[in-house]
Amino acid sequence: MTAKGAATERVRVWDLPTRLSHWTIVVLFGVCWWTAETDHMEWHLMAGYGVLGAVLFRLAWGFCGGQTARFGSFVRGPSATFRYVRKLFGRGADDSPAPLGHNPLGAMSILVMLGLLLLQTLFGLFSVSVDGVFSGPLAKWVSFETGRRFTHLHAANFDLLLLVIAVHLSAIGFYRFGRKESLVPAMIHGFKSRTPSREVPYFVPWWRAAFLAAGILLCVALLVNVRW
Amino acid sequence: MSPISIGSGIRRRILLIGSVLVIGAACTAGATGLPQIIHARQNHFRMLGRIAKSLRDQVGRSHPNWRIVANDANRIERLASALPSWFPAGSGKGHGVKTRARAAIWANPQAFTLAARTLLDRARYLGQAADGHDLRALRLRTRGLGQACDSCHRRFRARGSWW
Ligand code: HEM
Numbered sequence: 461m462t463a464k465g466a467a468t469e470r471v472r473v474w475d476l477p478t479r480l481s482h483w484t485i486v487v488l489f490g491v492c493w494w495t496a497e498t499d500h501m502e503w504h505l506m507a508g509y510g511v512l513g514a515v516l517f518r519l520a521w522g523f524c525g526g527q528t529a530r531f532g533s534f535v536r537g538p539s540a541t542f543r544y545v546r547k548l549f550g551r552g553a554d555d556s557p558a559p560l561g562h563n564p565l566g567a568m569s570i571l572v573m574l575g576l577l578l579l580q581t582l583f584g585l586f587s588v589s590v591d592g593v594f595s596g597p598l599a600k601w602v603s604f605e606t607g608r609r610f611t612h613l614h615a616a617n618f619d620l621l622l623l624v625i626a627v628h629l630s631a632i633g634f635y636r637f638g639r640k641e642s643l644v645p646a647m648i649h650g651f652k653s654r655t656p657s658r659e660v661p662y663f664v665p666w667w668r669a670a671f672l673a674a675g676i677l678l679c680v681a682l683l684v685n686v687r688w
Numbered sequence: 689m690s691p692i693s694i695g696s697g698i699r700r701r702i703l704l705i706g707s708v709l710v711i712g713a714a715c716t717a718g719a720t721g722l723p724q725i726i727h728a729r730q731n732h733f734r735m736l737g738r739i740a741k742s743l744r745d746q747v748g749r750s751h752p753n754w755r756i757v758a759n760d761a762n763r764i765e766r767l768a769s770a771l772p773s774w775f776p777a778g779s780g781k782g783h784g785v786k787t788r789a790r791a792a793i794w795a796n797p798q799a800f801t802l803a804a805r806t807l808l809d810r811a812r813y814l815g816q817a818a819d820g821h822d823l824r825a826l827r828l829r830t831r832g833l834g835q836a837c838d839s840c841h842r843r844f845r846a847r848g849s850w851w
Contacts, residue, residue, distance in 0.1 A: 499842045501834065590841060592740025593834025600745050604738045687750050 471660065473560055474650045475526040477669040481518040482647055485511060485577065493618075501594035505584075512581040513680045515574055520672055527661040528561030535571065536564040560652065560659055569628050576621050583614035585683070597686050722778075723785045729774035730787075732767060739763050740833065743814070747830045757826065758818035761811050764833070768808035772801050781846075788846040803840040810836045 488510040495504035522531040536544070541564040548565075562570060585596040588607025599607045635641045646652045743760045746752040780789050793800045810833045817825035 499838045588741055591834045591837035592737040593744050595744055600748050604741050
């Protein structure tokens with residue numbers, strides 16, 4: 461309860477692993493972009509492995525993390541999404557309460573973004589860099605020409621990612637300025653203020669995230685150092 | 689008019705037409721030469737890329753084939769020493785042929801030659817690593833090689849993007 465007496469309460473919405481993987485992806489995506497633009501390929505690969513790890517972690521966390529992180533809790537079918545959109549624009553009678561975690565539209569953008577990011581890193585693993593030396597670790601199994609073709613796919617998929625990210629940011633802007641609802645602070649500190657409701661999400665112990673992260677770190681490290 | 693003066697007039701005309709033809713041919717040859725120069729150098733660079741990838745493939749092995757490494761290092765060395773000659777004056781942008789060669793190459797030729805020289809030195813180190821069958825040196829020197837390519841590209845090769 462706040463001191464103002466307004467009937468709101470602070471609810472924990474996002475657990476630390478969810479927030480950390482989100483901001484890790486944001487920062488490392490920027491690093492990948494900048495290093496690719498400026499031909500710092502050595503750093504590009506490092507940052508790219510980081511993105512790969514963070515995306516794999518987030519995907520796995522979507523099955524064993526806290527309630528709001530789970531795909532099962534926020535991914536909806538088309539008709540539920542359509543009902544949500546109608547309600548968003550003040551139409552249709554949908555009396556289900558607004559979800560505490562991701563809404564159905566956000567769920568769609570998350571699936572698309574994580575999918576494209578995974579694809580981006582997979583293309584990268586087979587890409588041959590212009591210098592030839594800092595090629596992806598799996599480029600060994602393709603010829604120079606095929607590797608360059610993977611690089612072109614990698615570049616095209618990157619443009620697609622920029623587009624999807626632009627939509628994601630516009631949606632956040634729309635909620636902020638159109639509906640006076642700030643989504644960003646909650647992704648930073650993890651809490652939302654809301655009118656009291658019975659819905660309180662469950663969370664899982666931190667060591668689960670630690671084990672998962674360690675396992676993924678090991679897998680990515682093995683992939684990077686693959687020998688033949 | 690004397691026949692001699694007629695003859696000299698014809699000769700002069702032939703000379704004039706002849707020189708126009710020669711100059712014209714030279715100009716056309718120059719115009720078709722530029723795309724050839726640029727395509728040839730891009731082919732050279734793709735060859736460099738192919739060799740560098742072959743090296744990287746060897747670095748990823750627990751038992752590299754040292755003969756391949758030595759041969760690759762040698763070929764890069766030879767290409768690196770020829771590299772500056774692939775950029776004759778006037779083979780930059782703005783002549784209707786697609787190239788990423790930046791004007792800085794001709795504005796600062798010493799720095800460009802130095803960058804090519806660095807590549808040559810790095811290839812030489814690689815050759816030494818191959819001679820010594822030194823796996824650690826091979827990893828180190830291959831990275832150094834890639835850095836030599838990248839640092840020249842950062843300075844002298846334009847990036848193609850739509851933004
Ligand atoms: C989300 C992560 C990533 C992003 C946003 C990203 C972005 C980019 C971009 C924008 C380019 C430039 C393409 C162009 O030439 O226009 C590029 C090139 C490249 N990327 Fe990535 N990348 C990512 C992950 C990776 C990974 C994981 C690897 C490898 C393990 C990788 C390897 C490469 C290679 C080898 C190139 C070729 C660069 C060249 O032509 O010299 N990338 N990347």
